Amino acid sequence: MKIGKLQIIIIALAIAAGIFAILVFAGVIPGFSGSSSKNKISLAMWGTISEHALQSALIDLKNSRYNIEISYQEKNPATFENEFVDALARQKGPDLVIFPSEMILPEKNKLQIIPFETIGERLFRDTFADGTELLLTEAGVAGFPILIDPLVLYWNKDIFRNKSIADSPKTWNEFLTTSQTLTEFGSAGNISRAGSALGIETNVNHFKEIISLLVLQTGSPIVDPKTLRVNFDGMKDALRFFAEFSDPQKFSYSWAKSMPESEDAFLKESLAMYFGFGSQYPSIKERNPHLNFDISQVPQILNGRLSLTYGKFYSVGIVNQTKNYDGALRAIQVIASKEQAQKISEGAFMAPARRDLLKEGATNAPLQTIFKQAIKFRSWLDINYARTSEIFAGMVKSVYTRVKTEEQATRDARELLDALYNR
Numbered sequence: 001m002k003i004g005k006l007q008i009i010i011i012a013l014a015i016a017a018g019i020f021a022i023l024v025f026a027g028v029i030p031g032f033s034g035s036s037s038k039n040k041i042s043l044a045m046w047g048t049i050s051e052h053a054l055q056s057a058l059i060d061l062k063n064s065r066y067n068i069e070i071s072y073q074e075k076n077p078a079t080f081e082n083e084f085v086d087a088l089a090r091q092k093g094p095d096l097v098i099f100p101s102e103m104i105l106p107e108k109n110k111l112q113i114i115p116f117e118t119i120g121e122r123l124f125r126d127t128f129a130d131g132t133e134l135l136l137t138e139a140g141v142a143g144f145p146i147l148i149d150p151l152v153l154y155w156n157k158d159i160f161r162n163k164s165i166a167d168s169p170k171t172w173n174e175f176l177t178t179s180q181t182l183t184e185f186g187s188a189g190n191i192s193r194a195g196s197a198l199g200i201e202t203n204v205n206h207f208k209e210i211i212s213l214l215v216l217q218t219g220s221p222i223v224d225p226k227t228l229r230v231n232f233d234g235m236k237d238a239l240r241f242f243a244e245f246s247d248p249q250k251f252s253y254s255w256a257k258s259m260p261e262s263e264d265a266f267l268k269e270s271l272a273m274y275f276g277f278g279s280q281y282p283s284i285k286e287r288n289p290h291l292n293f294d295i296s297q298v299p300q301i302l303n304g305r306l307s308l309t310y311g312k313f314y315s316v317g318i319v320n321q322t323k324n325y326d327g328a329l330r331a332i333q334v335i336a337s338k339e340q341a342q343k344i345s346e347g348a349f350m351a352p353a354r355r356d357l358l359k360e361g362a363t364n365a366p367l368q369t370i371f372k373q374a375i376k377f378r379s380w381l382d383i384n385y386a387r388t389s390e391i392f393a394g395m396v397k398s399v400y401t402r403v404k405t406e407e408q409a410t411r412d413a414r415e416l417l418d419a420l421y422n423r
Contacts, residue, residue: 287327
C-alpha cells in the first residue's frame with residue numbers, strides 16, 4: 001500500500017506536534033505556550049495562595065513576551081469554596097481558579113475539562129508528580145497541578161537534646177517511644193509538656209489529615225478514585241493508634257482535651273512534636289523567632305510496603321463561565337510551566353508539582369525536606385471537606401469518650417461516608 005505525499009505531510013505534522021508538546025511540558029521550549037502574543041489577554045483569577053507568592057509570576061505574564069494580565073484575588077481558605085460557588089451562581093465568577101485538592105471532586109463540574117488532545121494522559125503523568133492524577137477524568141484533566149504541600153513532622157531540637165535524643169523518629173514505633181520519653185507530668189498528674197499531640201479532634205490541628213496519613217500508609221486509598229467506593233481497610237488500626245495518645249490509662253498518654261491547640265502548644269514549647277504542613281514553616285519561624293526547631297519526614301510503618309506522607313496539592317483550572325477559553329488555556333499553560341512553577345513554589349514555600357523541578361531539588365534546607373516529602377505524597381478524593389471532617393471528628397470523639405470501640409466507630413463512620421458518596 002502506497003502512502004501519498006499528503007498523508008506523509010499529515011503524519012509528519014502530527015509527529016512534530018507531539019514532539020513539540022513534549023518539549024513544551026518538559027520546559028525545553030520556554031514559556032510553555034510557545035510563542036509571544038501581540039494582543040493583550042485580560043483575565044480574573046481567584047485562589048487561596050498568597051498574592052505575594054504569585055507576584056513574580058504575574059509580573060512575568062504581563063510582560064511583552066506573554067502579554068497576559070491577570071487580576072488576582074486572594075481568598076480566605078475557610079470561605080473560598082462557598083464564595084466561588086455563590087459567584088458562579090450570580091454569573092460573577094473568575095476566568096481562572098487556583099484550587100486545593102479537596103475541591104476537585106465537588107467542584108469539577110464547574111471547570112473546563114482540558115481535553116487529552118491538549119495534554120495526553122501519558123504526558124500529564126510524565127510531567128507531574130504521583131498523586132496529582134486525581135485531576136484525570138475520562139475526557140481529560142480538570143486542571144494543571146502547580147504546588148504540593150506535604151505533611152511533615154515539626155520537632156523541637158532543644159527538648160530532644162535535653163533528653164539526649166539525637167534525631168526525629170523515623171518509624172511509628174520510634175515515635176511512640178520518643179513521645180513517652182519527652183512527655184512530662186506535673187505533681188497533680190496533669191501533662192506539663194507533651195511529647196506529641198494525637199488522640200483528640202478538637203485541639204489537634206490537622207487531625208483528619210493525620211488519620212488519613214496513617215490509613216494511606218497501609219495501602220488503603222480511603223476512597224477509590226475511579227469507583228468512588230469507600231475503602232476503610234486499615235482505618236480501625238489507625239484509629240486505635242491515634243486514640244492511644246489521649247488515653248490516661250496507656251503509657252502512650254501525651255495529650256488531653258484541656259490542652260491548647262497543637263500548633264500553639266508547639267510554638268510555646270509545651271509540645272515537642274507537631275504534625276503540620278510544610279508551608280507553615282515560615283509562619284512558625286516568624287511567630288516565635290527563638291524557637292529552635294526543624295522539620296523531617298513523617299514516621300513510617302516499620303518494614304512497611306509503602307513510604308509516603310499525606311499532602312494537599314494546588315492546581316490552576318479554567319472556569320466554565322470564562323468567555324476567553326483560548327486565552328485562559330494559554331495562561332494556565334504558562335503558569336504551570338517550569339519557569340513560572342519554580343517562582344510560585346519559592347514564593348509559596350511549597351514544593352512544585354513538576355517532576356523536573358522536584359528532581360532538581362532545593363537549596364534551602366527546609367525546602368529540601370518539603371521537596372522530598374512531596375515526591376512521596378498521597379491524598380484522596382474528598383466529596384465534601386466540611387462534612388467528611390465532621391464524620392472523622394465524630395469517629396475520634398466516640399472512641400476517646402469510650403462511647404464506641406474502634407471497630408464500632410470505624411463501621412459507623414464508613415456507613416456515613418458511603419451514604420455521602422452514593423447520594
